[in-house]
Amino acid sequence: MSGTASEPARAAATDAPMPPAPTPAPATAAPPAEPYDLRAGLAFMAISVLLGITQGLGVNLVNSNLSGIQGALGATPTEISWLTSAYYATNISATLLLTKVRYQYGLRWFADIAIGIYLLLAVAHLFTQNLGSAVLVRAALGLAAAPISSLTVLYMMQAFPPAKTVVGVLLGFAALQIGAPMSRVISEDLLQIGQWRGLNVVDAALAMLCFAAINVARLRPMPTQKMFAKGDSIVFGLYACALALFSVVLTQGRLHWWTDTPWLGVCLAGGVLCLGLYVAIELQRDKPLLDLHWLVSPFMLRFMAATLLFRVVLSEQTVGAVGLMNTLGFTNDQMHLLFTCATLGTLAGFVAAMAALPSRRFDVLGDIALVLIMVAAWMDGDATVLTRPHDLYLSQTLLAAASAMFLASALLQGFGHVIAGGMKNLVSFIAVFSGGQALAGLIGQAWLATLVVDRQRLHYGQLVEHLQLSDPQVAQRLAQLGGAYASSLNDNSARATQALTLLGQQVTQQSYVMAYNDLFHTVALVSTLGFFVFAGVKTHRWHRARRATTGVADAAAQPSSP
Incomplete structure (x- = not known):
């Protein structure tokens, strides 16, 4: 940025006439580059990690522990899920708005206000007494947490010399991934200490540390520019809705089931209507919020399709592996x-992604990620x-590595495309990248959760159909289950009832395990199909480029007409 600002001065010095002198004047030496400050770099890196953990825990401490929270708020499992809905309802669209705010009003002002608001809302979370107030605060927190992701990446970028900025970008996104698994490691102790407020105390404490840290080590200022235009409030309202x-x-x-709840259809229709109105108005504006014409370019369509595919199959980790363990009775x-x-x-x-930086074959990272997902799912x-x-350690390690490699591949390819286009679509890319990742994850x-429910019902029906009390194996199993109560129940009919109850629970558990196996096989199949589709697209593009090169060479080799 300092180099960019000095370009006019250099041009003026170059164009100015040389003073008369018997000998040529020596060339003006370029100003020395600002030396890299290792201490400041380490401080920026530490703050980036702190911000990343704060953002990750702010999202996942609640989302990963809904069953432990519902008792404190007196809510049912369906009601407590509104905490997740409220957070994402505001968070996904907030990135676009707050990116424009950052560019227009400056980075330092943006950091102070963003972290300050987040701190106030985190403290307000401590005073929520019921589900309604918790949902409102959660929605506000989703809006306030959106800038923390940007600040995490910006601090990590400034922790490295300009030549290593891309390494800072990758490590910044790596810092944002730490909070999700950490939330499941520390949440049980927090719930035991303070229940619902135990989670909120950590949010508030981290927010205080972040507010202090960003004021101790300030980001270097960035040039501002006008980002908002007339009519933005209307179109952003439609986009956010x-x-x-x-x-x-x-x-x-x-949770309410798709076809059994009329208001879900009303919400879906309302969303489609708002999106249609947004697109219709946005296409007529000279300065749109998002460049929709660029978003439907071949590269961006491929980019969004790849994002959707990867986020769907990567949901196997949260819905599949964790869901299976919870079904089998294991807690965090x-x-x-x-x-x-x-x-x-x-x-x-992320380390593998950084190793691929010199070769710039970022698309290979995505291919390797798909292969790892296939292997892990099988x-x-x-x-x-x-x-x-312990049976899932290797597979989930591979899946986590695949997630990081895909994120790095998408980020590097996307930013490379934006840079090649002159950075004019940077805001559109940031909004699509961040919002698209979250929406595709949902x-x-x-x-996958719907698939598990459907397959569990099917398998349960098939298992029950083959259970007949006249079957000797079934009778033997009931006798074994009833024998467990022989020392505590003298009534034969009571023991038989308990045995039937236990058998029903085992059948239900078995049907869920079979349903999760179907989920894993589906993920593996989708990953395999995606791999071959992407390989086919790359092969087609390679052949087309080769034919074009061959045609140019043949045309150059032909003799020109007299």
């Missing part, structure tokens, strides 16, 4: 090593009721 309604449908649909505190392996896998994935697809967390979780 559409994404909010889609978020509500995706998070609530599988019994899966600490599993989440630790996932964290190590994530870091390994490994998980033979689960039984005896499967334990789509993946909704689809």
